[in-house]
């Protein structure tokens with residue numbers, strides 16, 4: 001049901017407005033403004049492009065427990081800033097931006113060095129009423145809005161009302177608002193001007209991006225204080241670099257996690273899993289990971305194995321690892337309430353008081369897959385440690401990753417399947433956390449999933465020694481990238497969901513979460529062969545490439561749709577494996593700079609307004625652009641080529657940029673382009689990421705001017721943190737009719753496998769050399 005139908009207008013209490021600046025006082029990191037009636041506004045200058053804004057109506061700025069912010073104010077280097085006063089304003093200059101605080105009434109206004117305004121308060125400024133606070137800002141005509149975490153619809157979110165409240169949004173559509181993830185961050189772009197805004201509140205919050213009033217942005221939260229960060233870019237990459245300095249970046253995943261993952265609810269038994277892997281290997285469909293959904297457990301009891309279906313998981317996983325397959329198991333937060341049954345997880349959790357209690361002190365119960373369930377309070381470190389360690393029941397068997405589901409949290413007030421049952425949350429007045437973190441779920445609801453993922457991630461790090469693990473979560477908050485990859489939950493096997501997956505994943509990437517994917521083929525319902533083939537093409541672009549399908553649906557493995565579709569799937573999964581060195585380098589960019597792996601065109605062309613609404617073309621890194629087909633029966637499409645020249649991936653034809661072209665796309669072809677100046681490392685097809693040593697690497701070079709830094713390490717351990725890694729810089733340029741490729745000396749301690757490097761310049765031919773890590777120049 002479209003969510004806006006049935007919503008009745010309600011009369012709201014009036015807002016109290018912030019009044020005027022009475023006086024101000026500088027301190028080492030910023031300025032306090034006394035705004036009358038005890039209220040206080042504080043601007044903290046954390047970097048020359050990063051300003052934290054705090055306001056409290058009663059003057060009290062409590063120590064913030066954001067949980068999302070990784071780098072507290074005290075840990076930023078002190079920056080220089082100037083203050084000037086006029087009769088009307090107090091002006092703060094950081095070198096990169098100017099922030100003006102108007103005295104009467106008090107308003108915040110920002111300008112870049114060219115005098116372009118951004119993040120300007122409107123005439124309403126800041127408003128507050130019991131338990132709620134708001135800030136209104138102007139939206140200029142050209143401004144577009146991206147990010148906001150996990151979002152439905154297309155790319156630009158202007159004109160929408162966007163709530164930050166984690167929800168099991170099964171059956172989401174184009175119109176759904178509350179999603180599994182809540183990430184109160186966005187970036188606003190218009191030519192030459194760009195800024196990000198992180199709304200630092202874990203309480204319920206909402207962005208009204210010109211939905212109510214065309215040119216007004218409203219930030220609203222059910223928090224008693226206002227707290228947000230303005231991040232000046234202007235480029236999206238700069239905004240994300242600073243945003244992820246604040247909320248953290250993803251650790252490097254194991255290289256195998258970048259391969260193809262095969263999942264279904266559920267591969268029900270050891271025999272079924274063995275048969276699945278046999279099919280994959282016999283049919284030469286590359287795959288690294290099999291996911292085990294809830295039926296591997298004994299009666300949905302987390303951290304158990306069903307003995308009939310999986311009598312010897314250790315042996316099974318050992319055998320699978322011989323075939324290069326890793327196993328990832330699902331874990332839900334609801335622990336079966338089973339005090340009579342000698343179920344260790346329940347007994348221990350009750351004995352140690354790890355489960356959430358209601359405000360009246362009784363243990364809280366909800367209903368999920370294991371029926372009556374109790375829920376660990378992941379806000380407490382002791383609980384996270386306990387949970388993280390319980391994963392030994394899986395890692396002892398060889399499990400290499402954990403998939404966290406249902407952690408919004410998703411629960412009912414009555415047993416699952418009971419028609420009278422409704423979805424509930426933890427009681428908002430129930431206690432959450434301990435020590436300094438003690439509060440209620442009203443403040444921490446949005447953090448439940450992220451803290452479950454944190455428990456999982458930190459636990460796996462201890463249990464799996466020096467090996468990197470894979471963590472996947474459905475719910476999360478700003479900063480979730482520090483602990484886990486994210487998938488977009490229960491999509492449908494429908495063309496609309498294939499179409500929507502790219503803007504959804506792009507907006508997640510623009511919100512600091514780079515390791516993201518949607519279920520290939522669609523989770524609910526049955527894919528048609530054509531849909532499945534097109535989806536696998538798009539799926540090879542997803543940072544997380546996982547096929548999944550729901551219980552009761554038609555099987556969705558690549559060979560279930562006939563030979564033609566199987567061949568198409570193989571071709572695109574193979575392409576993914578050939579591109580692994582390229583993808584791995586993009587993950588390194590995410591880990592070190594917060595860059596997305598999958599990028600909308602605006603990311604690299606923010607001054608080209610033609611890219612602002614393009615949601616159906618994407619960039620992988622900055623060099624490869626895909627223009628997929630996402631509708632039935634379509635065999636050609638319009639492609640917008642941004643500035644520069646572009647080469648067709650398949651036939652190497654060159655096109656001038658800054659134009660639209662019509663391109664053929666029969667079922668077996670997804671239009672792909674390489675940017676002039678691109679240098680793309682490729683390896684031979686393997687059946688899994690570490691199958692063979694890489695004795696040959698091909699560098700595909702598109703004539704033009706450009707550079708690429710290849711990142712490499714062992715792909716599996718944490719040794720890279722001690723410098724066991726290396727980078728190689730490649731540059732290409734044109735000199736008259738010649739193409740010159742420069743290879744710089746390899747930097748770093750790690751040495752890749754002995755290999756031949758073949759440098760293929762499109763239209764010119766190949767040259768090759770044995771890679772000794774030395775610099776060389778190749779002329780074509």
Ligand code: MIG
Nearest residue numbers: 265293294330405474489490
């Ligand atoms: O109530 O574990 O989004 O991926 O297969 C459904 C069963 C629970 C929802 C997840 C889906 C998973 C399914 N889970």
